[in-house]
Amino acid sequence: MSALTSVGLEGVQVTHHFDCFRATSKEKVAQKFGVHGVNVFARKAEAQMPNRRNV
Amino acid sequence: MATSCPIDLDVLRLRSEIASLYTRVAAQPDGEFHFHRGPAYAAAFLGYDATELEALPADCSRSFAGVGNPHLIAPIDASATVVDIGCGAGMDLLLAAHRVGGTGKAIGVDMTPDMRDRARSAAAAQGLRHVGVIEGDATSLPLPDASTDVVISNGVLNLVPEKDKAFREIVRILRPGGRLQLADIVVQAPLSEDIRRNVDLWAA
Numbered sequence: 001m002s003a004l005t006s007v008g009l010e011g012v013q014v015t016h017h018f019d020c021f022r023a024t025s026k027e028k029v030a031q032k033f034g035v036h037g038v039n040v041f042a043r044k045a046e047a048q049m050p051n052r053r054n055v
Numbered sequence: 056m057a058t059s060c061p062i063d064l065d066v067l068r069l070r071s072e073i074a075s076l077y078t079r080v081a082a083q084p085d086g087e088f089h090f091h092r093g094p095a096y097a098a099a100f101l102g103y104d105a106t107e108l109e110a111l112p113a114d115c116s117r118s119f120a121g122v123g124n125p126h127l128i129a130p131i132d133a134s135a136t137v138v139d140i141g142c143g144a145g146m147d148l149l150l151a152a153h154r155v156g157g158t159g160k161a162i163g164v165d166m167t168p169d170m171r172d173r174a175r176s177a178a179a180a181q182g183l184r185h186v187g188v189i190e191g192d193a194t195s196l197p198l199p200d201a202s203t204d205v206v207i208s209n210g211v212l213n214l215v216p217e218k219d220k221a222f223r224e225i226v227r228i229l230r231p232g233g234r235l236q237l238a239d240i241v242v243q244a245p246l247s248e249d250i251r252r253n254v255d256l257w258a259a
Contacts, residue, residue: 007222009235018101020122020240026089034243037101037122037210040235041129047231 001040009042066216070192073214074167077120081144081169084117092120097146102127111149115177118144118170121209123238126150131236134158135204138228140193140221141165141211145174145186151207152183162198164191193221201230209238 004012018037021030030036084092091100094116098105101124108116125147131137131154142148142163152161163186165171171188178186191197193208193215206225215221225235 003218003222004235007219007226009222009226015128016102016123018123018238020091020100022100024089024091032244033246035240036243037238038241039123039125039128040237040239042235042237044226044229044231044233044235 004040004042008045010045012040012042015039015041069214069216070166077143077167078169080120081118081167081173088120090120090122093117094119094146097121097124107150107153108146111146112177112180114173115145115149118173119146121147121238122213122240123209125207125209125236125238126154128236129234131155131205132159136160136202137162137205137207138196138198138203139163140196140206140208140225141214142174142188143167143170145170145177145188147207147209148174148186148188149177149181149183151205152178152181152186155185157185159185161186162203163188164193164196164198166190166192194224196224196228198228200227201233203228203233204230205234205236207236207238210240212237213240 001012016039020037021027021035079086080088080092094108097103097108097119101121103124131151133156135155136159137151137155139148139151142165145163148161148163155161163174171190174188189197193212194217206229212218212221
């Protein structure tokens with residue numbers, strides 16, 4: 001997830017997990033290496049407002 | 056999710072292998088593959104609404120090979136501009152197109168001509184004139200800066216060796232405050248260098 005924050009995305013979170021290799025020919029390999037599907041949310045930062053100077 | 060690519064990975068060969076694999080999926084979605092395809096899988100394993108999928112052209116949902124469900128992450132608003140990176144035959148793209156409606160845009164990007172053809176045909180069959188399908192890949196999106204409200208992608212970025220470049224492209228096309236709703240695979244165990252250099256395993 002650090003790959004997402006390092007490019008400027010915020011609020012990164014895994015929202016769902018999926019056992020997408022269940023009942024496929026790769027099921028055992030997927031289990032061995034912990035391979036599974038995830039949903040990930042992230043947001044691009046809002047544009048920063050320019051600093052206001054007191055007048 | 057690993058973000059770096061082994062320096063001697065043959066990226067061109069990997070790209071060719073992936074294009075070949077997904078061309079076969081487009082042509083023969085019921086063929087022998089090591090991953091699930093189709094709307095029944097999407098509904099049973101990934102939480103898609105079976106009724107919504109039944110309303111889509113079968114040609115786009117039969118080739119679906121996603122690993123998650125970007126639509127579960129957050130609702131996509133009407134009038135939004137959505138980009139689907141690696142849209143394939145267009146199942147997620149068309150679902151997004153229905154959510155944004157005619158005042159929004161749903162743009163699919165895919166590097167496989169056969170998949171793009173299927174996505175275009177499916178959109179045309181449903182009269183979705185606000186759908187665009189364009190050639191491109193995740194590391195070089197042919198879209199303007201800050202033009203997109205929501206980027207979705209499903210089972211694609213794990214196939215991209217240059218993940219940092221792909222993520223920077225996503226940030227570039229998102230407007231400030233825009234969202235990434237990503238579905239992809241993760242590997243929890245550490246992988247050896249041999250495995251990480253193996254193009255066949257990357258494409259598998």
